[in-house]
Amino acid sequence: MTALLELDGVTAHYGHVQALFGVSLSVAEGEVVALMGRNGMGKTTTIRTVCRMLPHTAGRIAFAGADLARTPSHKAARMGLGLVPEGRRCFPNLTVTENLTAAARPGPWDMDRVTALFPRLAERRGQKAATLSGGEQQMLAIGRALMTNPRLMLLDEATEGLAPVVRQEIWAALRQLKGGALSILLVDKSMKELAAVADRAVILERGADVWTGATGALTPDLTERYLGV
Ligand code: ATP
Numbered sequence: 001m002t003a004l005l006e007l008d009g010v011t012a013h014y015g016h017v018q019a020l021f022g023v024s025l026s027v028a029e030g031e032v033v034a035l036m037g038r039n040g041m042g043k044t045t046t047i048r049t050v051c052r053m054l055p056h057t058a059g060r061i062a063f064a065g066a067d068l069a070r071t072p073s074h075k076a077a078r079m080g081l082g083l084v085p086e087g088r089r090c091f092p093n094l095t096v097t098e099n100l101t102a103a104a105r106p107g108p109w110d111m112d113r114v115t116a117l118f119p120r121l122a123e124r125r126g127q128k129a130a131t132l133s134g135g136e137q138q139m140l141a142i143g144r145a146l147m148t149n150p151r152l153m154l155l156d157e158a159t160e161g162l163a164p165v166v167r168q169e170i171w172a173a174l175r176q177l178k179g180g181a182l183s184i185l186l187v188d189k190s191m192k193e194l195a196a197v198a199d200r201a202v203i204l205e206r207g208a209d210v211w212t213g214a215t216g217a218l219t220p221d222l223t224e225r226y227l228g229v
Helices: 043-050 073-078 096-103 111-117 119-123 134-147 164-177 191-197 220-227
Strands: 003-014 017-028 032-036 058-063 081-084 152-155 183-186 200-205 208-214
Touching: 003 043, 003 183, 017 032, 017 043, 017 058, 017 183, 032 043, 032 191, 043 058, 073 081, 081 134, 096 111, 096 134, 111 119, 111 134, 111 164, 119 134, 134 152, 134 164, 164 183, 164 191, 200 220, 208 220
Parallel strands: 017 208, 032 183, 032 200, 081 152, 152 183
Antiparallel strands: 003 017, 003 058, 200 208
């Protein structure tokens, strides 16, 4: 499999504080990769460097063969780098339908397919985003990312802080996305669900990748050592 996203020795800083100390990982076409690690190990920072909310200070990030440091954000988005924004940001005063159509780019994902994936969004079509529950806002945020027809979707805190029933709906949707053309790099704290949906895991410790392998190879010993569970 050819890598769609490839990080090679990526470092990043918040001011003078170094947060990433050489992260190398790859996500292949159609692959779902879970970024794991205890609190503060650099998962969010890694996602931020890929979507260029934080510039990397060394190393290389390549997406679809292009060096992301030399690719303007709008071009990266057109190339298929999709992000589900932190905080599930949508346009609060626009309806569900308006939020989805505003994000639309040509491709297999359209309103019908997104609302079939998330039937709750279909039920709330005319409702303003601001009045949706946290879980529905996350569905809308994922739906908006899908409407851009990305090749790679970055998803941080996929289900955190959401009601259990809604979390299950989101995991079910992510499982449905698996096996298609879409690649996903995702972060979450629910180890069990994460391991069930991801093909491969990359574990970060103190800002560096320390283990990578198939999620099926995550032994209790490894999860205890690196994830404290
Ligand atoms: P969590 O699971 O708690 O979200 P994480 O693995 O996503 O953790 P990051 O948020 O990437 O970890 O944090 C990595 C390191 O960078 C931590 O030491 C953290 O304190 C630091 N850090 C994160 N954001 C900032 C910031 N805005 N300014 C300064 N340091 C930061």
